[in-house]
Amino acid sequence: MEKPQHVPVLLEESLEYLNVRPGGVFMDATLGLGGHSSAIARKLGGKGKLICFDRDPEAMAKAQQRLNEVAEELGSGMPEVRYVPRAFSEAADEVEPNSLDGLLADFGVSSLQLDEAHRGFSFRAEGPLDMRMDTRGGETAEQVVNEADEEDLANLIYENGEERRSRKIARAIVRARPIRTTAELARVVSAAAPTIRSFEHGRNKGPQIHPATRTFQALRIRVNDELGEIQSLLKSAGSLLKPGGRVVLISFHSLEDRLVKDAFRDAAKANQLDILTKKPVVASEQESLRNPRSRSAKLRAAQKI
Numbered sequence: 001m002e003k004p005q006h007v008p009v010l011l012e013e014s015l016e017y018l019n020v021r022p023g024g025v026f027m028d029a030t031l032g033l034g035g036h037s038s039a040i041a042r043k044l045g046g047k048g049k050l051i052c053f054d055r056d057p058e059a060m061a062k063a064q065q066r067l068n069e070v071a072e073e074l075g076s077g078m079p080e081v082r083y084v085p086r087a088f089s090e091a092a093d094e095v096e097p098n099s100l101d102g103l104l105a106d107f108g109v110s111s112l113q114l115d116e117a118h119r120g121f122s123f124r125a126e127g128p129l130d131m132r133m134d135t136r137g138g139e140t141a142e143q144v145v146n147e148a149d150e151e152d153l154a155n156l157i158y159e160n161g162e163e164r165r166s167r168k169i170a171r172a173i174v175r176a177r178p179i180r181t182t183a184e185l186a187r188v189v190s191a192a193a194p195t196i197r198s199f200e201h202g203r204n205k206g207p208q209i210h211p212a213t214r215t216f217q218a219l220r221i222r223v224n225d226e227l228g229e230i231q232s233l234l235k236s237a238g239s240l241l242k243p244g245g246r247v248v249l250i251s252f253h254s255l256e257d258r259l260v261k262d263a264f265r266d267a268a269k270a271n272q273l274d275i276l277t278k279k280p281v282v283a284s285e286q287e288s289l290r291n292p293r294s295r296s297a298k299l300r301a302a303q304k305i
């Protein structure tokens, strides 16, 4: 069976808030499989420029193929595309200050990363405990799971996973070590904390979700320093945008959204940004039905003053 493609979330809303105009200069901080970038490219036209970041070389190669197809179709109407296979926290080294009309980031993992068992992101498949977006180096989830002491593990699962049974889970992990695969870890966590509900309708009131969801989220955030990356991007975004330029950020859990919300509020107080979304934009019912991943998405947008 063919694997499902990554479906870009809140696509129309992203384009609208980015205010993509022909000839503009835009940055996609999280190219992924190029869903948002393909749509931005179509609106930018031949005089536009698109700078695409992704620290996952596998994703970047796939997205490049997709954008090459768009280029064939558009011919001279295709904008110039520059690929930067680095973390978006390094954007200030790659992008001129005051040069962007818009910056988009769609945080989290892509379907490609989740679907490929060998990447180790999914508790639904048997794979090595890897979870690195950038496979060129750095600590793996296997190292964290097998080397961290029990208290660090518990704190990590509590803070990055918002998991209340973090101590119980950390104890079970330490007893079961060594743990080598995603399926082994999922079994250990499920046995320690069998039922868990999502936060969809308020804390623990949503439908039941897989017991390992939050522990896997916590490890992924740690392995990829996801929150540190977002903080760095939030610090540099304002200086990369032209006055009047837009920043559009899509979060998938409350830890990410809180960072964005607080940074926008502080920048608005300092008269650096105008917030365009008083409340975060969420997926329509139709989109939520079509694409379950969009159910937890929250888009916030702001404009540089």
Ligand SMILES: C[S@@+](CC[C@H](N)C(=O)[O-])C[C@H]1O[C@@H](n2cnc3c(N)ncnc32)[C@H](O)[C@@H]1O
Residues within 6 Å of the ligand: 006, 007, 008, 009, 029, 030, 031, 032, 033, 034, 035, 036, 037, 053, 054, 055, 056, 059, 086, 087, 088, 089, 106, 107, 108, 109, 110, 133, 229, 230
């Ligand atoms: C949700 S996907 C983006 C999907 C994309 N918008 C699309 O429609 O195809 C997130 C992508 O961002 C990348 N990513 C996440 N954090 C990153 C970071 N700090 N620096 C660079 N790329 C990052 C991931 O590797 C992943 O490919």
